[in-house]
Amino acid sequence: xxxxxxxxxxxxxxxxxxxxxxxxxxxxxxxxxxxxxxxxxxxxxxxxxxxxxxxxxxxxxxxxxxxxxxxxxxxxxxxxxxxxxxxxxxxxxxxxxxxxxxxxxxxxxxxxxxxxxxxxxxxxxxxxxxxxxxxxxxxxxxxxxxxxxxxxxxxxxxxxxxxxxxxxxxxxxxxxxxxxxxxxxxxxxxxxxxxxxxxxxxxxxxxxxxxxxxxxxxxxxxxxxxxxxxxxxxxxxxxxxxxxxxxxxxxxxxxxxxxxxxxxxxxxxxxxxxxxxxxxxxxxxxxxxxxxxxxxxxxxxxxxxxxxxxxxxxxxxxxxxxxxxxxxxxxxxxxxxxxxxxxxxxxxxxxxxxxxxxxxxxxxxxxxxxxxxxxxxxxxxxxxxxxxxxxxxxxxxxxxxxxxxxxxxxx
Amino acid sequence: xxxxxxxxxxxxxxxxxxxxxxxxxxxxxxxxxxxxxxxxxxxxxxxxxxxxxxxxxxxxxxxxxxxxxxxxxxxxxxxxxxxxxxxxxxxxxxxxxxxxxxxxxxxxxxxxxxxxxxxxxxxxxxxxxxxxxxxxxxxxxxxxxxxxxxxxxxxxxxxxxxxxxxxxxxxxxxxxxxxxxxxxxxxxxxxxxxxxxxxxxxxxxxxxxxxxxxxxxxxxxxxxxxxxxxxxxxxxxxxxxxxxxxxxxxxxxxxxxxxxxxxxxxxxxxxxxxxxxxxxxxxxxxxxxxxxxxxxxxxxxxxxxxxxxxxxxxxxxxxxxxxxxxxxxxxxxxxxxxxxxxxxxxxxxxxxxxxxxxxxxxxxxxxxxxxxxxxxxxxxxxxxxxxxxxxxxxxxxxxxxxxxxxxxxxx
Numbered sequence: 001x002x003x004x005x006x007x008x009x010x011x012x013x014x015x016x017x018x019x020x021x022x023x024x025x026x027x028x029x030x031x032x033x034x035x036x037x038x039x040x041x042x043x044x045x046x047x048x049x050x051x052x053x054x055x056x057x058x059x060x061x062x063x064x065x066x067x068x069x070x071x072x073x074x075x076x077x078x079x080x081x082x083x084x085x086x087x088x089x090x091x092x093x094x095x096x097x098x099x100x101x102x103x104x105x106x107x108x109x110x111x112x113x114x115x116x117x118x119x120x121x122x123x124x125x126x127x128x129x130x131x132x133x134x135x136x137x138x139x140x141x142x143x144x145x146x147x148x149x150x151x152x153x154x155x156x157x158x159x160x161x162x163x164x165x166x167x168x169x170x171x172x173x174x175x176x177x178x179x180x181x182x183x184x185x186x187x188x189x190x191x192x193x194x195x196x197x198x199x200x201x202x203x204x205x206x207x208x209x210x211x212x213x214x215x216x217x218x219x220x221x222x223x224x225x226x227x228x229x230x231x232x233x234x235x236x237x238x239x240x241x242x243x244x245x246x247x248x249x250x251x252x253x254x255x256x257x258x259x260x261x262x263x264x265x266x267x268x269x270x271x272x273x274x275x276x277x278x279x280x281x282x283x284x285x286x287x288x289x290x291x292x293x294x295x296x297x298x299x300x301x302x303x304x305x306x307x308x309x310x311x312x313x314x315x316x317x318x319x320x321x322x323x324x325x326x327x328x329x330x331x332x333x334x335x336x337x338x339x340x341x342x343x344x345x346x347x348x349x350x351x352x353x354x355x356x357x358x359x360x361x362x363x364x365x366x367x368x369x370x371x372x373x374x375x376x377x378x379x380x381x382x383x384x385x386x387x388x389x390x391x392x393x394x395x396x397x398x399x400x401x402x403x404x405x406x407x408x409x410x411x
Numbered sequence: 412x413x414x415x416x417x418x419x420x421x422x423x424x425x426x427x428x429x430x431x432x433x434x435x436x437x438x439x440x441x442x443x444x445x446x447x448x449x450x451x452x453x454x455x456x457x458x459x460x461x462x463x464x465x466x467x468x469x470x471x472x473x474x475x476x477x478x479x480x481x482x483x484x485x486x487x488x489x490x491x492x493x494x495x496x497x498x499x500x501x502x503x504x505x506x507x508x509x510x511x512x513x514x515x516x517x518x519x520x521x522x523x524x525x526x527x528x529x530x531x532x533x534x535x536x537x538x539x540x541x542x543x544x545x546x547x548x549x550x551x552x553x554x555x556x557x558x559x560x561x562x563x564x565x566x567x568x569x570x571x572x573x574x575x576x577x578x579x580x581x582x583x584x585x586x587x588x589x590x591x592x593x594x595x596x597x598x599x600x601x602x603x604x605x606x607x608x609x610x611x612x613x614x615x616x617x618x619x620x621x622x623x624x625x626x627x628x629x630x631x632x633x634x635x636x637x638x639x640x641x642x643x644x645x646x647x648x649x650x651x652x653x654x655x656x657x658x659x660x661x662x663x664x665x666x667x668x669x670x671x672x673x674x675x676x677x678x679x680x681x682x683x684x685x686x687x688x689x690x691x692x693x694x695x696x697x698x699x700x701x702x703x704x705x706x707x708x709x710x711x712x713x714x715x716x717x718x719x720x721x722x723x724x725x726x727x728x729x730x731x732x733x734x735x736x737x738x739x740x741x742x743x744x745x746x747x748x749x750x751x752x753x754x755x756x757x758x759x760x761x762x763x764x765x766x767x768x769x770x771x772x773x774x775x776x777x778x779x780x781x782x783x784x785x786x787x788x789x790x791x792x793x794x795x796x797x798x799x800x801x802x803x804x805x806x807x808x809x810x811x812x813x814x815x816x817x818x819x820x821x822x
Contacts, residue, residue: 007449008703015446024444025436033435033444033713035426036682038418070684071481071704077542081559088558104553108535110561114553118560124519130701131488133543142515142525143699147499148492149529149562150521268703271447273481288554290541292419292679293482298709302444 002387002398005376009350009386012243012269013309023305032297039068040294050297053304054272060250062260063276068295072239072267073129076137079263079275080200081289083233084118086281087199090231096284117196119153120235121186123179123203125210125379126158128237137202140210140379154190154198156183158207159219163343164331176219184226200233200262201226205251205347208240211379212352214345220255233262233281243269244310244389247320247348254347272296272303315389316348323348325393326385329400337407340364349391352384360410367406373399413798413809416787420761420797423654423680424720434716443708450479451705461708464715465683471661473671474687479706483650483678484540487548490674490686491611492700494644495529497692498610501642507695528607530564531646532597534590534614536621536790537569539648548613551621551790565601565609568593569618570630574754575742587630595637611644611673612637616662616758619651622790623763625756631666644673644692654680655721655800658731658759665758683707683714726800727759734759736804737796740811748818751775760802763795771821778817784810 003011013020023029028046039047055066067082069075089096099107099114107114120137122128128137130144136151138144159175162168187198201223207213227234241251243266248254252261262281267273272295283289310316323346330344330353340360344353355361358381365383368375378384387395414422424431434440439457450458466477478493480486500507510518510525518525531548533539539548541555547562549555570586573579598609612634618624638645652662654677659665663672673692678684683706694700721727734757741755741764751771755764766772769792776794779786789795798806 007447007453010447010449010703016442017445020445021441024441029444030432030435031427033440033709034428034431036418036421038421042418071485071702073702074482074485074542081541081543081546084560085558099553099557103557107553107556107558107561108550109566110547110556110563114557115561116558118558130492131485131542131544132492135492136521139519142510142518143696144701145518145521146510146514146525147496147518147527149495150518150526151560151562152521155520285554290555291482291484292421298444 001372001374002395002402003374004385004387004391004399005374006386006388008268008376009240009245010268012271012306012389014388014390017309019309020302020305023301029298029301032301036293036297038292038294039297040290040292044297047297050300050304053307054300055274055303058249058307059276060260060264061253063264063278065277065279065282066274067277067289068272068274070291070293071273072265073131073134074291075239075265075267075273075275076128076134076202076237077131078289079235079265079277080120080133080202082277082281082283083120083200083235083263085283085288087118087233089284117194118199119151119190119196120200120202121154121156121183121198123158123207124155125207125213126155126202126204127207127209128202138209140207152194152196154186156186158210158213159215161214161216163345165214172216173218176216176222179219180222180226183223187230198232200235202235202237204237205241205246205255206350208378208384211382212345212384214347217255220252221257224257224259224261228259235263235265236261237265239265239267241350242266244316245269245319245348245350245386247316247323249316251347251350270303271306272299310389318392319348319389322391322393322396323351326351326396326400329396333400333403333407337411340407340410341403349385349387352378352382354382357381363410364406367409368402371402371405373402412783412785413806413813414785415796415798415802415810416785417797417799419679419787420651420656421679423682423717423800425799425801428720430720431713431716434712440709440712443712447704447707449703449705450708451701451703455708458708461711461715464718465711466685466714469660469718470687471671471675472664474675474689476688476690476693477685478688478700479683479685481702481704482684483676484542484545485702486650486676486678486684486686487539487545487613487648488542489700490646490676490688491531491544491613493688493692493694494531494611494646494674496694496699498529498644500695528605529610530562530601530607531611531613532565532567532594532609534569534618535566536618536624537566537613537615538618538620539613551618563605563607565597567597569621569624570626572625574756576625583627584629587627587633590630591633591637594634598641609643611646613646613648615648616652616657616666617761619789619795622793623756623795625758628666631663632668635668635670635672639670646674646676647672648676650676650678652761653677655727656680656730656759656761656797658727658734660727662758662761681714682717683710721800729803730759730800733802733804733807734762737762737807737811740807744811744814744818748822751818751821752814760796760798763789763793765793768792774821775817778820779813782813782816784813
């Protein structure tokens with residue numbers, strides 16, 4: 001069985017990688033397992049070194065801090081909380097001012113001014129998690145959200161491109177312009193009509209749960225400029241896109257932003273969870289944001305080892321190269337089976353295509369299984385690939401052959 | 412150094428317990444470490460067995476389901492989400508009804524009716540986590556909450572007892588009655604004035620972050636009766652109180668409720684995180700609540716081993732016995748140093764006392780360190796003990812001796 005879904009892409013270097021087993025057997029790992037401490041209050045003496053190897057050695061360009069979390073949703077909510085606290089400092093002219101007695105008192109009743117009317121803007125079809133507040137940011141599937149109360153926060157239009165990108169340049173640029181204008185309008189609308197200040201925009205490099213919608217470098221650069229102009233934060237959610245499968249360690253590196261995002265979240269394939277940020281958003285007071293476990297040394301040791309493996313085996317470059325090869329193969333399938341393989345798209349081996357309908361998508365997924373391929377759904381009627389970073393041309397050939405057979409059966 | 416704080420009580424069986432190291436070295440553990448799968452979609456073949464040993468073998472009486480989470484805050488938010496979905500089923504007469512198109516559509520915009528005006532009531536000074544929504548339930552410290560938006564949910568009066576309990580029975584029963592009346596009034600107020608239905612009450616057996624406030628069996632039984640009468644859920648948050656230190660595996664067992672809570676959350680010392688619930692609150696549809704990791708086999712293996720150790724060494728009974736001994740010692744200290752050791756209280760070795768002021772509390776904590784004891788703060792000016800389950804009489808003697816010396820220095 002060729003697994004190209006890998007638990008929604010959490011498996012970066014395959015099952016039972018010898019070098020991962022090496023760490024698993026190490027004395028340091030066994031100590032980390034047998035005794036867990038609360039890392040925010042009782043870090044081990046080598047925690048700084050572990051953090052350097054696991055997180056800072058692969059930090060996105062120009063980001064110098066990292067805060068741990070326990071899952072992807074927690075990572076997003078942690079970044080959102082820290083952004084809100086830092087926004088308050090910006091409002092006070094960049095200087096931390098002690099909260100007033102009225103603020104301290106009112107927040108215990110969940111009321112303003114202590115609990116302010118701040119909001120975070122996400123994009124339509126975006127996905128940012130399923131805990132109660134990250135769910136307010138997710139807009140991909142109604143069944144995830146229904147029956148759960150939500151914050152009245154804005155969602156702006158996502159750019160919806162025609163594929164292949166190279167043949168629809170002008171149309172797609174127009175979608176970017178429309179989406180950026182809507183983002184600006186929604187932020188203004190929330191301020192004027194609802195008295196709510198949008199303090200951050202959150203966005204994925206590729207909307208994955210929402211159907212694998214790419215966001216162009218031009219659009220992302222526009223968001224970076226808009227958020228800077230308005231003095232609000234830009235959170236890039238790389239929980240699913242992070243760690244090399246797009247061809248670069250972080251997908252947003254390919255946006256070539258003129259200045260880095262304010263927050264970058266990670267989880268899944270990173271094996272550890274949390275968010276990168278910068279000096280400006282460092283809290284001036286201890287314990288403003290806190291978690292008892294605050295990360296996991298055991299997982300961080302694995303992340304550190306995986307980083308080494310990725311570097312030694314040059315896995316990001318391989319994902320870029322095999323990704324191009326895979327895309328060519330998928331384009332050929334599209335010509336042969338236009339109802340079953342439409343709009344192949346993505347970056348590196350982080351790739352997907354649309355099927356004509358949800359029932360047909362599910363049938364194709366089952367057929368693929370019968371030909372030895374485990375692939376996963378995404379969006380309303382797409383299929384996505386999330387193979388490990390050892391996905392080579394031979395695997396792409398095996399996959400494309402299985403896809404060809406499965407399509408032939410269903411065509 | 413005698414550690415009686417143990418990373419806020421997460422360390423149940425001490426540092427480097429030989430039997431925990433045994434599991435750490437096992438082949439099964441090494442497989443779990445080297446390859447992590449998304450347990451909600453790709454459970455290992457022995458996952459059911461692991462879940463039985465880790466969770467169901469120590470399930471609270473009459474609770475038959477468990478759902479995994481990644482940290483204590485996630486456990487609370489997961490229980491809250493599942494309670495909300497189940498409340499909807501109750502509203503529909505106990506039968507799952509497909510959401511209407513209007514609900515599905517409106518929830519994507521975070522608006523009613525899809526995103527309903529439901530709320531969860533917590534108690535003043537309660538603590539239930541620090542992610543964005545669990546923070547709406549926490550009422551213990553303003554500095555945790557300020558600057559972060561909150562749901563407009565009710566908090567009712569917590570019973571505030573006089574200690575020792577045995578000498579203030581009538582006064583304390585009156586506090587219970589006042590607190591119960593306020594809970595009922597707040598639920599009614601939210602319904603009438605804010606159009607918000609309270610679908611659940613959440614409460615700790617002992618309010619830990621809030622200053623170690625006990626809740627009597629009579630009060631808890633009153634909450635159980637009130638929630639049943641109103642058709643709403645009762646969530647008992649055992650993230651900090653769980654796993655034997657109170658003298659029973661779950662602290663709420665000592666309430667002797669006439670029927671079990673609807674949800675019991677766990678994390679910290681349990682080593683794994685999640686919540687117990689019951690058949691009624693099982694989701695009829697898949698993926699309504701989901702997380703990519705959805706637990707951690709590695710941690711579950713440790714939880715299973717810890718459960719065995721606890722049983723073999725009869726550690727709950729020891730906590731009960733040594734707890735009584737410790738309490739007697741603390742009462743003696745109270746007579747000698749009334750400004751430094753006031754109102755010693757708790758269950759088992761889960762114990763604390765109030766110090767006259769925060770600066771004095773901090774000074775006492777530092778002094779204790781100089782005499783070889785690591786103890787932790789709680790509430791505004793209390794100190795708490797969260798020793799491992801191997802806290803024996805000899806440790807209590809060492810601790811009380813250090814406390815005596817530290818108090819003498821400061822008196």
